[in-house]
Amino acid sequence: MDRREFIAKAAMVGAGLGASPFLVRGANKKVNPSDKIKLGLIGCNGMGFSDLSAFLNNSECECIALCDIDAGVLQRRAADTEKIQGKKVPFLYKDWRDLIDNKDVDVVIVGTPDHWHCLQMVGAAQMGKDVYCEKPLGNSIEECNIMVRAAQRYNSVVQVGQWQRSDPHWQDAVDFVRSGKLGKIRTVRVFSYQGWCPSIPVKPDCEVPEGVDYDMWLGPAPKRPFNPNRFHFTFRWFWDYAGGLMTDWGVHLLDYALYGMDVTAPKSVMASGGKYGYPDDACETPDLLQTVYDFGDFTVLWDHAIGINDGAYGRTHGVAYVGENGTLVVDRSGWEVIPENVNGQKRMEAVPFKEAYGGGGLNLHVKNHLECIKSRNRACNASIEIGAHIAKFSQLGNIAYRTGKKLYWDGASFGDAEADAYLCKEYRKPWELPLI
């Protein structure tokens, strides 16, 4: 029985995946230091290819397989990859199941839209692969839970694409926050203002572009006519495939709010916003949103806007830990501390801006993954447990927005039928949520 038959059979009988021992072929495969680590990329257009390029900066890596449902993207990236590694990519696939069936692939990079991550990551783990999975890890709370269980069961070393976790200046900022010098922290203001992001004009549905397997792009998402707005890149503004900026940037930045404060679960969450910038454009997700997570003695405030750049502290994005003595602000470019100045009295010394260093978070993140693969250490800098936690935390914000309610999350349920209905997305047949 090959992989495809297995998936079909599992779907038919509603069986949990993973009962067959043959599926765990290489999970504990030893990597010989002289071996090349062989990569396969699923979803080649945007970030997936940036990830692959970062892997190929390491001479121990070689790309042997690419997969995309868009023939134009696949051919373009095959040529780009050949140029980088000076060697043709031997396997080009339209169907991702063929890539994960390829016994020679050691590491699968999942660079597809969010609604595909769960099936592809779980499938790859079952086939004994290690996985670099783009963020947000899953597209629903239930998917995230399943993905964690799959990585644990199949001993897959998974790095989630939250590359700021490997960027050293973010860690330095967290160390400062945890030193206590800021005094009691009352709020963590997390903001993402994307001025460069254009509004998306409404476009009519149209024919599927030549060379595109649209049914395989939709996968488990609901069937609908092809529309160019709901495709490459801009899929992220539609609920069927993603969660808008709240999950797109939220997972990067909110992760540091929680990590800096050393907390996990809020007491409550509520959100407000909407399509206030571009009420008539095509996007479904809000172009303006504020979400408040209450932790009992401090809050985390998520604040996003599309089409304007002026977030806070003269920055477009960042995490600001607002303490009684001062505020530490960190973003992708570096960090600084702005002292509280009350009645002409500074409560602490300023820390002048410290620039990011280290050679780039993505490169370091990939290197960390490679080290973990070689030592069979599942505790990557952005392990699947970290990725799942923050993807779920960001989902809470969207669920609060979509229900308009103040919600109380107990780790498994809101105790509110309307909110709980968002915990899991229905899969379009023949795709089935993997039952791990």
Ligand SMILES: NC(=O)c1ccc[n+]([C@@H]2O[C@H](COP(=O)([O-])OP(=O)(O)OC[C@H]3O[C@@H](n4cnc5c(N)ncnc54)[C@H](O)[C@@H]3O)[C@@H](O)[C@H]2O)c1
């Ligand atoms: N870590 C980061 O900093 C970062 C930055 C940008 C995007 N991302 C994440 O990367 C993912 C991809 O985003 P993007 O902007 O690159 O999207 P994109 O639309 O530009 O690229 C996705 C590619 O996946 C392909 N694809 C879709 N379904 C497929 C399937 N079933 N099999 C094979 N290929 C398939 C598409 O044809 C397309 O080429 C998203 O989850 C996004 O959140 C992460």
